[in-house]
Amino acid sequence: MNAIPTAEGAPSRSWTVRLRRRIQRTVPEGQWLPDRQPTYVRSWIYVFGVATLAALVCVLASGIILTIKGSAWWHVSSVGHFVNSLHLWSVELFFAFMVIHLWGKFFMAAWRGRRALTWITGAVAFVGSIGTAFTGYLTQSNFDSQWISTQAKDGLNSVGIGAFFNVLNPAQMLLWHIVLLPLIVGFLVVAHLILVRRHGVVPPIDALPPEAEAEPVADEAALRQPHEMLPHKMPQPQEIEKPGAVR
């Protein structure tokens, strides 16, 4: 029987110790909320990822209020109209920011440098968001949602999913919209953020030749220079794991 050691790095049977070490290995402490970024991050195109996240927070907050108050409230109350509109326009901005973020990352080839899973989780989250927005339109409980559902049913039936995804069933669409799809999208967004923090933001293409991506960063002192002087090269997480490392 092994005792729980106090020294870091020693084997442990404690699940909390093992979980803590797993978290530290996944995203080292200095990378969670970094206060420095490489100089190429000083561009507006890098803003749209966090703008998407901010819009998602507004979507979730307004959606929670709509869930608490119910459809009668958002149809007849002036405050309900406002929160309903807030929910709609948050979604519009969420998609606009996400698509611009997607364009930027596509033209940066953001899957470089072991970032394939970051790209994939973002792309799947985008597809999941489309489904969430679609079920949201079906949840409005007005003539618009009736029109959309009757138009959509033929298309969905033609691809064979109408049997278990019935857009004419408002209760099913409501639960998909407020429970199932938010859970899926939420999980993907969290995974996406963890991967972004783990691997860092992707450098511009001209700043990092492909053959240099696999090379380890030997000069840690260079990485500790002020961010204005940082080389256009992102270290991999296993190469720098000390707290406060410049990422």
Next chain:
Amino acid sequence: MWPSVLFAASPLSGRSHYLHWGVIQISLTNFVIIVAMVVIFVLALVVPFPHGRSQDDERDSDR
């Protein structure tokens, strides 16, 4: 065309206008939104980002 674009973009326009290019059909409102997104994307690439605090400023504030 541009007066109709401006009209469609106004929130009080009750009518929907559609653009047709062969098999492609898109509402004028959606077209305006897509064009605006492309413009924002290009601006994000070319507009310089405002400079934040320098390292010296951070060191001074920490003291």
